[in-house]
Amino acid sequence: MGSFILRIIINAAALWVASWILPGLEISSSAASEAVAERGVTEGTDAVGLVLAYLFIGAIFGIVNAFVRPLVRFLALPLTILTLGLFTIIINAAMLYLTSWISSYTPVEFTIDSFFWTAVLAAIIISLVSMVASVLPGARKR
Template identity: 65%
Template sequence: MRVLINGLALWIASWVLPGITVESTAATEVAQGNSTAGVVLAFLFIGLIFGLVNAIVRPIVSFLSLPVTILTLGLFTIIINALMLMLTAWLSSYTPVNFVVDSFFWTAVLGSLIISLVSLIAGSITRTR
């Protein structure tokens, strides 16, 4: 369920922000010409990578940056979310499905805010939180 929510959140962020894109060749080949199925598979794959990054790397980074997070009254978590988005984009560059975030500051920060908001709403609707 979390992979579906992450995929939906990433799709909405790429729909709202022009600097976030998903480029896929393998997913469209798997879908055998059906571009909608290829896009859905691509976003589910990126959602899986994003979920793994948030499950493995994010707790370590959050723990190590705890003093800065406390000092900024929690606002540094926005930067951590943007870093996780950039890490997902970097990891996906080694796969057939490329997730591209064009700039760190505005696109990644706004994208992480949109993804957090969509994940919060979808998680509360599906009760997966």
């Protein structure tokens, strides 16, 4: 259970870095924005809502990677071998796009501007951040 929570935190951090670098990637919480507008809540609460939004999208992304990605990787194995592994970037971009589609049915929305460039670049950034964060002590599977 602890490794799953750590994975969600790593996913959220990777999504934050990608959305910070790429202008076409955005996470917004409509429910938190409405609550802030109704109550006149301070900026600190809005920041907490944004962190929770990133953690929520990180959890969705983790679930998609745990259940859908292995099947897609297996089905795309011949194409991955043919492209010497470069098709894995397209698979990662598709998992991001699937996460975006799933989040459109939740109060927290994850939007991607365009599938090809934004999603592919985000997939590369998220993979690099996740790889670096996985090297941190305690992040490895035991």
